[in-house]
Amino acid sequence: MIEAVVISTLEKFFAFILNMPDVNRFVFNIYKVEGRPENKQTIYPIPLLVPKVPQQRNGKECGNFVLYFIKSFVESVPENFSIEDEKGLVHC
Secondary structure (H helix, E strand, O other), X not given: OOOOXXXXXXXXXXXXXXXXXXXXXXXXXXXHHOOOOOOHHHHOOOOEEOOOOOXXXXXXXXXXXXXXXXXXXXXXXXXXXXXXXXXXXXXX
């Protein structure tokens, strides 16, 4: 079950084109097409989250942000994490 819908950090852009009923309808339609049992009462309360994250201001900062988020991810991975157990991850 989806606990929250997290939208890209393009906050200003998405604020103009998205609103929560549209996102709820989109998620509900995906579940419906997949034949999942969820209904509107379980889908519509899902919150829309737009995280505030630092944005690069020029073409030179991208690497800094990528390294920062890789470092944050690695530091927060549980000790018993195994990529073989994560069926939802994309394997290269």
